[in-house]
Structures are given as C-alpha cells and as structure tokens.
Amino acid sequence: MTPAPSPEVLQAPLVVEFPFTRSLGPVQSAFLTGLRERTVLGVRTTDGRVLMPPVEYDPVTADELSDLVEVAPTGTVTTWAWNPSPRRGQPLDTPFAWVLVRLDGADTALLHALDAPGPDAVRTGMRVRIRWAGERVGAITDIACFEPYDGAEGGEAVPHSGEFTDPVTGIVAPARLDYTYAPGRAQSRYLKALADRTTRGERCPSCRKVYVPPRGACPTCGVATDEQVEVGPRGTVTTFCIVNIKARNLDIEVPYVYAHIALDGAGLALHGRVGGIPYDQVRMGLRVEPVWSEDSRYPDHYRPTGEPDADYDTYKELL
Amino acid sequence: MREVAIVAFGQSDHRRDSAEVSEVEMLMPVLHEVLDAVGLRAGEIDFTCSGSSDYLAGRAFSFTMALDGVGAWPPISESHVEMDGAWALYEAWTRLLTGEAETALVYSYGKSSPGDLREVLTRQLDPYYVAPLWPDSVSLAALQAQALLDAEDAEDSGADERALAAVAARSRTAAEDNPHAQVTGSPPPEALLNEPYLVRPLRRHDCPPVGDGAAAVVLAAGDTARRLCRRPAWIRGMDHRTEAHSLGVRDLTRSPSTRLAAERAGAFEAPVDLAELHAPFTSQELILRRELGLGEGVRVNPSGGALAANPMMAAGLIRLGEAAAAIHRGAADRALAHATSGPCLQQNLVAVLEGDVL
Ligand SMILES: [Zn+2]
Numbered sequence: 135m136t137p138a139p140s141p142e143v144l145q146a147p148l149v150v151e152f153p154f155t156r157s158l159g160p161v162q163s164a165f166l167t168g169l170r171e172r173t174v175l176g177v178r179t180t181d182g183r184v185l186m187p188p189v190e191y192d193p194v195t196a197d198e199l200s201d202l203v204e205v206a207p208t209g210t211v212t213t214w215a216w217n218p219s220p221r222r223g224q225p226l227d228t229p230f231a232w233v234l235v236r237l238d239g240a241d242t243a244l245l246h247a248l249d250a251p252g253p254d255a256v257r258t259g260m261r262v263r264i265r266w267a268g269e270r271v272g273a274i275t276d277i278a279c280f281e282p283y284d285g286a287e288g289g290e291a292v293p294h295s296g297e298f299t300d301p302v303t304g305i306v307a308p309a310r311l312d313y314t315y316a317p318g319r320a321q322s323r324y325l326k327a328l329a330d331r332t333t334r335g336e337r338c339p340s341c342r343k344v345y346v347p348p349r350g351a352c353p354t355c356g357v358a359t360d361e362q363v364e365v366g367p368r369g370t371v372t373t374f375c376i377v378n379i380k381a382r383n384l385d386i387e388v389p390y391v392y393a394h395i396a397l398d399g400a401g402l403a404l405h406g407r408v409g410g411i412p413y414d415q416v417r418m419g420l421r422v423e424p425v426w427s428e429d430s431r432y433p434d435h436y437r438p439t440g441e442p443d444a445d446y447d448t449y450k451e452l453l
Numbered sequence: 454m455r456e457v458a459i460v461a462f463g464q465s466d467h468r469r470d471s472a473e474v475s476e477v478e479m480l481m482p483v484l485h486e487v488l489d490a491v492g493l494r495a496g497e498i499d500f501t502c503s504g505s506s507d508y509l510a511g512r513a514f515s516f517t518m519a520l521d522g523v524g525a526w527p528p529i530s531e532s533h534v535e536m537d538g539a540w541a542l543y544e545a546w547t548r549l550l551t552g553e554a555e556t557a558l559v560y561s562y563g564k565s566s567p568g569d570l571r572e573v574l575t576r577q578l579d580p581y582y583v584a585p586l587w588p589d590s591v592s593l594a595a596l597q598a599q600a601l602l603d604a605e606d607a608e609d610s611g612a613d614e615r616a617l618a619a620v621a622a623r624s625r626t627a628a629e630d631n632p633h634a635q636v637t638g639s640p641p642p643e644a645l646l647n648e649p650y651l652v653r654p655l656r657r658h659d660c661p662p663v664g665d666g667a668a669a670v671v672l673a674a675g676d677t678a679r680r681l682c683r684r685p686a687w688i689r690g691m692d693h694r695t696e697a698h699s700l701g702v703r704d705l706t707r708s709p710s711t712r713l714a715a716e717r718a719g720a721f722e723a724p725v726d727l728a729e730l731h732a733p734f735t736s737q738e739l740i741l742r743r744e745l746g747l748g749e750g751v752r753v754n755p756s757g758g759a760l761a762a763n764p765m766m767a768a769g770l771i772r773l774g775e776a777a778a779a780i781h782r783g784a785a786d787r788a789l790a791h792a793t794s795g796p797c798l799q800q801n802l803v804a805v806l807e808g809d810v811l
Binding site: 148218224233242309314318351358 | 472473474475476477478481484485494495496508511518520521522523524525526527566567568569571572573576580581582583584585586587588589592593595596597598599600603650652653654655697698699700701702705
C-alpha cells in the first residue's frame with residue numbers, strides 16, 4: 135500500500151454572489167414606497183399597538199394586519215452598540231452606533247445606524263431623527279441613518295391609506311459572500327496529481343473499490359479511503375448523452391457528447407466530453423483517452439484510442 | 454412514553470482553521486468514535502439525521518457530501534436540518550418515540566474558516582428590512598447586551614460589565630479540562646475589563662471564538678439503550694420554541710422561548726445538578742440563567758461552553774452531548790441542556806436528561 139503523501143493545502147477564492155429578487159406584500163410595499171416618499175408607515179394590531187417596521191401578520195396573534203398608520207421621523211433609542219470598524223455593506227463607512235429606535239407614535243423599534251461622533255455621544259433614551267438618503271428607491275436603505283435630534287417626543291400615529299402613485303412592488307437585494315475554498319486532503323491529492331497529468335483515485339480499505347475523483351470516504355462503507363491508486367489514462371465510455379444546448383461562456387460547438395467514462399482501474403465512472411469522433415458515432419464501450427490542451431490542469435476532452443470496443447461485461451457494474 | 458437515551462457522544466477538536474480537511478474528512482473520525490463506543494456499524498443504525506448550513510460552506514446541498522461519511526449506500530433512512538444539530542437530535546428523538554426506529558445517529562458540523570462568519574450570518578436575517586444593512590452577529594449580540602446592562606432590573610439580574618467578564622473567565626478556565634476546546638484559560642475578570650471593546654459593550658472575551666468542528670451522538674430506545682451503554686442519559690423531556698423574527702418586537706433582556714421550552718421539557722419539576730447552556734455571548738448566559746432559574750448550586754458549562762468553542766451548527770448538539778457524557782460517567786444525575794439558533798437567542802431548545810440511580 136502506498137502511504138498517502140501529506141500534500142500542502144490547496145486553496146482558492148470562491149465568490150458566491152446573487153441578486154435576490156423579492157416581491158412585496160401590500161404592507162411591505164406601502165412601507166418601502168413610503169420611505170421613498172419620506173413617509174414612515176407602521177401597522178396597527180388588533181389590540182391597538184403600532185408595529186414599526188410593519189409586518190403583514192401579528193407576531194403574537196397571527197392576525198393578518200393591514201391598518202396602516204403614519205408615524206414620526208423622530209424617535210428614541212431603546213438600545214445601541216458602538217461599531218468602531220464598519221464592514222462592507224453597512225450603512226456608514228465611518229464608526230457608528232447600531233441602534234434600535236422606537237419612532238414617535240410606534241410601539242416597536244427599527245434597527246438602523248446612528249451617525250454620532252463617538253460612543254460617549256450615544257445613550258439609551260437619546261432622541262434621534264431620520265436622515266434620508268439623497269436618492270431613494272423604495273428600500274430600507276432610503277433611510278441613510280439616524281442622527282441626534284434634540285426635540286421632545288411628539289407625533290401620534292395617524293391613519294394612512296398606504297396608497298401612492300407608482301408603488302414599489304419588489305426589491306432586488308444583492309448578496310455577496312467571499313470564501314476561501316479548500317478541498318481537503320483527498321481532493322487536494324487528486325488535483326495535484328492532475329496538474330502532473332495523472333489521475334489518482336483512492337481505494338476503500340473495506341470494499342476495495344477505487345474512487346475517482348476521491349472525496350476521502352467510501353459512501354458504501356462509511357470509512358476513510360486513503361490508499362493512492364493511479365488510474366487510466368485510458369478508459370471506457372459506459373454511457374453518454376448528446377448535448378444540443380449551447381452553454382453560456384462555453385466555446386464548444388453543439389451537438390457534442392458528454393459521457394460517463396470509467397478509467398482503467400477505477401471503481402466508478404467520472405464524466406467528460408468526448409471529441410475527435412462524430413457525435414452520432416459515440417457508443418457504449420468506446421475506448422477513449424484524455425486530451426490535454428496546453429497549460430490546462432485537467433483533460434479538455436477524451437478521444438477514441440482506436441482499440442476495439444470493451445466488452446459489456448467489463449464495465450456493466452460501473453454504469 | 455417510550456424511553457429514549459443518548460448512549461454515545463463524540464466531538465472533534467475545535468480549531469480556528471481546518472483547511473487541510475474537507476467537511477467529511479473532519480466529521481468521519483467523530484462518527485467512528487460514537488459508533489465504536491456502542492459497537493455498531495453505520496449500516497446497523499435505523500435512522501440518521503444531521504445539521505449543517507450551506508451558507509457556511511458556500512455551496513448548495515453541501516450536506517450531501519458529508520453523507521459519504523455515514524455509508525449512505527445501500528440507501529439509509531436519513532434526514533437533514535439546515536440548523537444546529539440539536540434540532541436534528543430533536544427530529545431523531547421524535548422518530549424513536551414513534552417506535553419506527555430503535556437507534557439513531559445524529560451529527561452536525563460547521564466550518565466557519567472558509568468565509569467571514571460575521572457576514573455569513575447576516576444572511577439569516579429578515580431580507581427586506583434588516584439584511585440589506587448587513588448588521589453582523591457580534592453587533593446584534595451587543596445590542597442585546599446593552600439592553601441588559603440598561604434594564605431597570607439590571608441589578609436584580611446582576612448584569613454589569615464585570616458580571617459579563619466573570620462569565621468569560623469562569624467558562625474559559627473551566628475549558629482547561631476540555632481537550633476539545635478551542636480557547637482555554639483566562640485572566641481574572643478585573644483584568645479582562647481593561648481590554649478594548651470589540652463592539653461596545655462587548656469585548657473579545659464576551660464573544661465566542663470562530664472555528665471549525667463537528668459532533669455526533671447515538672440515540673437508542675429502552676432496552677437497546679441499556680445494552681449499548683452502562684448508564685444511558687435518558688431524555689426525560691425536550692421542547693423547542695421560537696420568537697418573533699423582528700428584533701424590535703422582542704424584549705431582548707428576556708428569553709420567554711427558553712422558559713417555555715424548559716417548562717414543557719419538565720425542567721422545573723425537579724432541580725438539576727448540571728446545565729450546559731448554549732450561550733455564545735456572555736450576556737446571553739445571564740439571560741438564560743434567569744429564565745431557567747438556575748441557582749448557585751448548579752454547575753453551568755463545566756465544558757467551557759460556547760465561549761470556549763462555538764463551531765456553528767454543532768455547538769448546540771455539543772451541549773446535549775456534554776450533558777449526556779456527564780451522566781454517562783456519573784458526574785451528573787439530572788442535567789439540563791440548551792441550544793440556541795438565530796440572532797439574540799431567537800430560537801431555543803431545552804432537554805432534560807437523567808441517569809438511572811445505580
Ligand atoms: Zn468501501
């Protein structure tokens with residue numbers, strides 16, 4: 135048995151980024167449209183409390199709520215936390231306080247940022263008011279932040295129709311998270327071997343099956359795979375499909391063949407494209423070998439070796 | 454009601470970064486540890502349930518890769534929660550209660566090291582009103598801590614910054630006896646108060662370490678449990694409750710969901726001698742102690758708790774496991790275990806575990 139080398143850890147940046155498009159119900163639509171128009175709306179519950187920010191269902195009774203009311207753009211801090219180093223995406227890029235603010239006329243509090251010179255300028259109970267964003271689109275960020283305000287409490291919740299011309303009916307919430315992906319021991323060994331143009335699988339100590347690409351565990355036996363086995367480079371097409379849809383950013387003419395290929399010595403098939411042969415002549419049992427393009431770190435595709443086709447019995451367990 | 458017990462518990466060493474192993478490579482030794490402890494092979498377990506999160510891994514359906522570690526072929530009866538493994542244990546417990554299974558394997562894991570945890574956790578917040586502001590997990594906990602410090606009854610709950618530091622010092626000193634802990638040892642509370650704030654009023658020691666780790670338990674019913682374990686940790690009751698999503702609706706100084714879950718789990722029917730609380734922030738331990746009515750006589754988090762190691766999605770299951778392990782070795786007779794999920798103690802699970810009097 136070949137002792138497993140301890141490869142240095144492979145790592146690569148991984149960015150997950152997507153613009154979530156979310157539709158709004160009637161209450162959320164009115165609230166966010168209101169922010170665009172510098173009008174702050176809450177919603178009255180059946181027991182007379184005013185929830186701000188408003189929700190469509192009462193968190194206590196689960197009653198559906200729709201009784202919109204306007205509250206003041208001024209309020210009182212109910213708790214706070216001083217954030218000395220703002221992070222990406224947060225409302226202010228200079229040190230600020232996170233605050234929960236109960237706006238005048240409301241019974242619950244809104245989370246946002248407070249622009250203040252330092253933590254000594256912030257306290258629970260302090261009076262604040264909304265600083266509106268210059269450009270407003272119907273989003274929570276239409277409130278740029280809160281700022282200190284020395285006026286007394288005032289402003290009752292007053293009924294509001296919630297009707298605006300051109301209401302906002304949805305938001306686009308972009309999200310981006312940055313990761314450093316590390317594939318772990320087994321896949322690092324596999325990727326390092328591929329860089330040398332060899333394909334390495336790992337054998338299960340229990341059932342003796344050779345996994346390629348290896349993931350470090352035998353899913354049948356639930357034990358670690360650690361014995362290194364070089365497989366291929368030649369292999370057999372076990373099954374395939376003909377792709378007729380051109381993928382974006384992929385410079386391959388359609389139709390082409392995508393196949394399961396059992397490399398010689400492997401206990402299961404991996405997938406790859408088959409080229410160097412008309413698509414309608416690819417068949418089960420076809421013998422193939424990898425084709426590496428210059429500088430590539432994995433085979434670009436597989437092409438026929440010219441050998442006679444493999445006998446069905448030699449690969450039927452690998453379908 | 455059918456008797457169900459935790460009969461084995463295992464956990465990884467929790468570390469800041471485990472880039473050299475994949476999730477399944479990190480998890481597998483822990484799975485083997487618990488299966489070996491009860492002398493079962495993976496294929497002999499009736500039901501398997503796991504907890505993890507795609508947002509930590511940065512990949513969709515990431516839990517399917519970890520399934521390789523439990524021997525999922527030929528097909529097994531399996532389920533997954535996108536939550537802490539404590540909730541996976543709850544699902545497995547109900548499965549055993551129905552009589553459909555005799556044994557269950559529960560595991561959970563999380564690697565925080567690939568991403569920026571404080572940013573990743575913002576994605577669990579209200580996507581309309583809160584998530585667009587990217588408030589990070591430490592800042593939200595700091596809002597809760599300040600509310601506690603400001604509360605009119607702060608004196609009654611003993612909540613001042615020194616009390617927070619005392620929780621940190623006690624937890625991390627206790628963790629010196631825990632070989633799996635990520636952070637161990639602490640200066641005295643007075644010295645901790647000289648440290649700078651991370652997000653005021655929280656200092657670094659008021660916050661959990663960020664790290665990678667995994668945990669697993671085996672559950673068994675009735676006589677099977679007695680056969681597999683010398684002193685099974687019987688689950689006498691378990692309940693979980695959630696509160697409103699919006700932080701501004703809740704009284705952040707209280708945790709009514711914890712109290713209600715504890716009541717339904719039977720926690721108040723007799724005193725407990727040990728409590729494992731999932732309180733990632735020092736201020737949260739003070740809130741939980743009050744809701745659970747834990748007096749001075751109760752040993753709280755002798756493992757060091759989440760302040761010593763807080764692997765996401767596993768730290769709650771570890772509380773159940775640590776409490777059970779104390780019963781297994783005779784160090785406790787009646788223990789309370791608590792797990793939390795979501796910002797500022799939004800969701801809470803409480804279990805009451807007991808050992809037979811030998
Ligand atoms: Zn195997």
